[in-house]
Amino acid sequence: MPMHMHVSSHERAWLPAPNGLLEPHPVCRTCGAVKNISSDRAKDVGYYANVLSEIRRYLESKGGKLSQAQIRLIMRELESNEHFTDTYTILGSVQRSMFVRVVQRYTGLSRSLIESFL
Template identity: 70%
Template sequence: MGDKIHIHRSSHDRVWLPTLNGLLEPHPFCRSCGAVKNISSDKAHGLGYFINVLAEIKRHLDYKGGKLSQAQIRLIIKELESREDFADTYVMLGSVQRNIFINVVQKYTGLSRSFVESFL
């Protein structure tokens, strides 16, 4: 995992870009790849957070009768790892990341969007 994601190192220079509320603000950017840092409060999580969420969902379902297998969890994690920006907390927005997670979980399980969302 993560061979496409290096450790971003912020430039000293800033680039002025609109934030989510449309105001121009100075953003740091990575001096090796040029990725612009997300400076909003809509922060993304690392992959470990979502692995924990999947474990919590599994515990909950096991208690209720068990509908999430280890094989499904492995497929979900594999797909999340294959998306190069998913766990890139430097650039990724939390809301976009949650949406990707829910879509991937739904692809491999029959779980509803609101059910998955309730664990995030």
């Protein structure tokens, strides 16, 4: 989990948005982190737990297997990664590629198969 729950202050950081124009971004009043306000938003870990269940059902329908132990290891690694769980700042695309890397490490599934569930 993140070190703390980010809480936006009244301050705004003027930073370029994906369209190249400057836009006001909320800033955490505790640590100064800038909130990701683009459309490329991160999801909470519950979303990724559901994705793993879907992958598991898919593999079982094909006679393959994703064990509870593998799922637990993957979730533990994701949940203990402060950057991954920091949905205030991380980009959705960065979070998804971290997920793919961790799942690959524990399962050996292909990148394209994992991405097809995201």
